[in-house]
Amino acid sequence: MTTDSYVLKTVPLRFRGADMRLELSHALFSSNDIDAGSKLLLKAVAKAADAAAVASILDIGSGVGVLGIACALGYPGSALSVRDRDALACAFSARNAKINKLKPETVETALFLEGLTGKDFDLVLCNVPAKAGPPVLDRFFRELPGIVSARGLAALVVVNTIAEAAQASLTAAGVEPIVAEQSKGHTVFIVRREGRAAFMEEPDAFEGYARGLAKTERGPGSSRRSNYRHRGYWGLPEFDTPSFATVLAMELVEAGASGLLARRACVINPGSGRLPCFIRSRLGAFVELCGRDVLALKASAANLAINGQTGPLENGTAAMPAIPPACAAVAWPDSLPEASYDLVAEYADVTPRVDSFEASWLAARRLLKLGGSYVAVMTSADFDRFEKRKPKGFSKLREKKKKGWTAGLWRLESVDK
Numbered sequence: 262m263t264t265d266s267y268v269l270k271t272v273p274l275r276f277r278g279a280d281m282r283l284e285l286s287h288a289l290f291s292s293n294d295i296d297a298g299s300k301l302l303l304k305a306v307a308k309a310a311d312a313a314a315v316a317s318i319l320d321i322g323s324g325v326g327v328l329g330i331a332c333a334l335g336y337p338g339s340a341l342s343v344r345d346r347d348a349l350a351c352a353f354s355a356r357n358a359k360i361n362k363l364k365p366e367t368v369e370t371a372l373f374l375e376g377l378t379g380k381d382f383d384l385v386l387c388n389v390p391a392k393a394g395p396p397v398l399d400r401f402f403r404e405l406p407g408i409v410s411a412r413g414l415a416a417l418v419v420v421n422t423i424a425e426a427a428q429a430s431l432t433a434a435g436v437e438p439i440v441a442e443q444s445k446g447h448t449v450f451i452v453r454r455e456g457r458a459a460f461m462e463e464p465d466a467f468e469g470y471a472r473g474l475a476k477t478e479r480g481p482g483s484s485r486r487s488n489y490r491h492r493g494y495w496g497l498p499e500f501d502t503p504s505f506a507t508v509l510a511m512e513l514v515e516a517g518a519s520g521l522l523a524r525r526a527c528v529i530n531p532g533s534g535r536l537p538c539f540i541r542s543r544l545g546a547f548v549e550l551c552g553r554d555v556l557a558l559k560a561s562a563a564n565l566a567i568n569g570q571t572g573p574l575e576n577g578t579a580a581m582p583a584i585p586p587a588c589a590a591v592a593w594p595d596s597l598p599e600a601s602y603d604l605v606a607e608y609a610d611v612t613p614r615v616d617s618f619e620a621s622w623l624a625a626r627r628l629l630k631l632g633g634s635y636v637a638v639m640t641s642a643d644f645d646r647f648e649k650r651k652p653k654g655f656s657k658l659r660e661k662k663k664k665g666w667t668a669g670l671w672r673l674e675s676v677d678k
Contacts, residue, residue: 264286264349264352264353264356266615266616266617267286267287267288267289267349267353267612267615268284268285268286269284269285269286269287269292269293269614270284270285270293271283271284271285272285272294272295274295274327274331276303276307276331276332276334276335277307277312277334277335277336278335279331279334279335279337281330281331281334281361282357282360282361283295283325283326283327283330283357283360283361284325284353284356284357284360285325286325286349286353286612287612287613287614287615288349288612288615289324289325289347289349289353290324290350290388291324295327296388297444297446297447298388298418298419298420298446298447299327299328299388299418301418301442301444301447301449302328302386302388302416302417302418302442302449303328303331303332304449305416305418305441305442305449305451306332306384306386306416307335308441309414309416309439309441309451310332310336310384310414310416311412312336314383314412314413315332315336315339315383315384315413316338316339316340316383317339317340317342317381317383317384317410317413318332318333318339318340318342318382318384318385318386319342319343319344319382319384319385319386319408320341320342320343320344320354320386320387321344321373321374321385321386321387322344322345322346322350322373322387322388322389322390323343323344323345323350323351323354324345324350324353324354324388325350325353325354325357326343326353326354326355326357326358328386328387328388329341329342329343329354329358329365329386330354330357330358330361330363332384332386333358333363333365334361334363336384339383339384340366341363341365341366342365342366342367342368342369342382343355343358343365343368343369344367344368344369344370344371345370345371346370346371346372346554346555346556347370347553347554347555348370348553348554348555348592348593349553351368351369351370354368355368370555370592371555372467372470372555372556372559373393373397373401374401374404374405374408374460374462375462375466376462377408377460377462378459378460378461378462379459379460379461380408380460381407381408381409381410381411381413381459381460382408382409382410382413383410383412383413383414384413384414384415384416385405385408385409385413385414385415385416386415386416387415387416387417387418388418389401389417389418389419389423389427390496391419391420391422391423392496393495393496394470394472394495394496395426395495396469396495397470397495397496398423398426398427398430399426399430400469402417402427402430402431402434403430403431403433403434404434404460405417405431405434405452406431406434406435406436406452406453406454406455406457407454407457407458407459407460407461408459408460409452409453409454409457410454411454413453413454414451414452414453415451415452415453416441416449416450416451416452417449417450417452418447418448418449418450419447419448419450420446420447421443421446421447421448424448427448427450428440428450431450431452434457435455435456435457436452436453436454436455436457437455438450438451438452439451439452467563470494470495470496470556470559470560471492471493471494471495472492472493472494472495472500473492473493474492475490475491475492475564475567476490476491476492477489477490478490478491478503478535480511480515480539480543481508481511481512481515482515482518482543484543486543486545487515487539487542487543488542489535489538489539489541489542489543489568490538490542490564490567490568491533491534491535491538491564492533492560492563492564492567493533494533494556494560496556497532497533497556497557497560498532498533499532499533499535500533503535505663505664505665505666506608506638506639506666506668507532507535507536507638508663509638509661509662509663509666509667509668510536510606510608510636510638510668511535511536511539512668513636513638513659513661513668513669513670514536514539514540514543514544514604514606514636514670515543516658516659516670517634517636517658517659517670518543518544521544521603521604521634522603523540523544523545523546523603523604523634524546524547524603525546525547525549525601525602525603525604526540526544526546526547526548526549526602526603526604526605526606527548527549527550527551527597527602527604527605527606527628528540528548528549528550528551528561528605528606528607529551529552529594529605529606529607529608529621529624530551530552530553530554530557530607530608530609530610531550531551531552531557531558531561531608532557532560532561532608533557533560533561533564534557534560534561534562534563534564534565535564536606536608537550537561537565538561538564538565538568540604540606541565541568541569541570542568544604546603546604547570548565548570549590549597549602550562550590550591551590551591551592551593551594551596551597552590552592553592553593553610558590561590562590594620594624594627594628595624597628598628599627599628600627600628600629600630600631600676601628601630602628602629602630602633603629603630603633603634604633604634604635604636605624605625605628605629605633605634605635605636606635606636606637607621607625607635607636607637607638608638608639609621609637609638609639609643609647611639611640611643618646618647618650619650621637621647622650622651622652622655623652625637625655625673626652626654626655626676629673630673631673631674631675631676632672632673632674633672633673634658634670634671634672634673635655635670635671635672635673636668636669636670637668637669638666638667638668638669639666639667639668640665640666640667641662641665641666641667642665644667644669648669651671653675653677654673654675654676654677655672655673655674656671656672656674657669657670657671658670658671658672
């Protein structure tokens with residue numbers, strides 16, 4: 262995977278006398294300029310942080326790395342760690358760090374405080390994603406003080422619609438947050454350790470993302486094997502009903518099921534796992550996952566487990582950290598084994614100004630066994646352009662449309678380059 266094609270523009274930033282350049286992307290938050298919330302947070306940090314006390318920095322939900330890189334340059338000699346649930350965001354954070362001659366100690370694809378048991382930092386930064394879901398954010402705010410060092414602080418910026426809830430959660434955690442900066446759209450809180458015990462991650466921490474209990478869902482077709490089990494998760498779509506895109510993809514898998522012997526399948530960009538679970542139930546295949554979003558990978562793997570998938574295949578792909586053992590999962594298709602899958606299904610990742618269609622076709626051709634099937638779903642406006650990039654070797658079997666979405670089913674007939 263290369264980040265070059267995702268770069269949109271480069272913008273300057275100055276913090277505490279340090280000048281830097283940061284590359285932005287249409288595929289990530291705040292693609293046209295550094296967002297107002299980040300600027301407000303940096304203003305608050307410049308006033309509140311004691312430069313002599315900042316030896317370690319953690320940027321949670323780093324995006325392209327704005328907050329962490331600015332503070333690492335503004336407080337020279339500090340050790341920087343960054344994390345984000347999006348592997349592309351982590352790649353951009355690393356890229357921007359290199360541009361600005363920084364080498365982070367860690368760049369991790371992870372959820373909020375995942376894996377931070379016993380660790381603490383002098384400066385913790387987070388531009389809080391409001392859409393993560395109330396229970397998830399409440400837990401994050403309550404646990405956050407535990408990763409702040411005795412001399413350090415955490416600086417959080419939230420949109421004003423959740424500022425009251427954020428303050429209530431922090432207060433309930435036994436700390437008194439300081440409102441450091443406020444604007445029409447954002448509020449910055451400064452939080453200190455205040456005697457809180459060190460953070461200890463609970464074994465079932467991922468349960469906090471779940472929305473209710475697993476339910477049996479009916480897939481297309483008359484076979485009872487079309488039914489699958491699914492559980493929704495905060496921060497992911499389709500928690501209660503499948504989208505039109507998912508229904509189309511399932512219908513094409515069902516259409517090809519009679520002639521498809523699928524021992525091993527892969528779903529790219531699996532969301533909360535409806536399509537992987539349907540494939541598992543309908544075809545009995547071992548389903549592997551690929552996608553940038555670690556939350557989607559973890560949710561899909563957990564849903565596959567409740568559909569009876571246990572243990573990775575022999576010779577399976579290396580699992581990403583913290584992915585349940587019922588599934589093998591990676592961030593990028595080029596990390597998956599060549600000519601290994603009977604079925605590849607993909608929710609196309611369409612990003613403005615990024616030509617990903619050819620990469621999708623080439624990945625499908627590389628991953629499929631000869632005679633294997635490829636299902637791709639996207640908006641109808643994108644489908645024609647997508648199909649025009651189809652390389653030799655694929656024959657089209659089916660196409661279906663629904664409410665502005667189109668899905669196609671192809672078979673790999675040859676592997677001539």
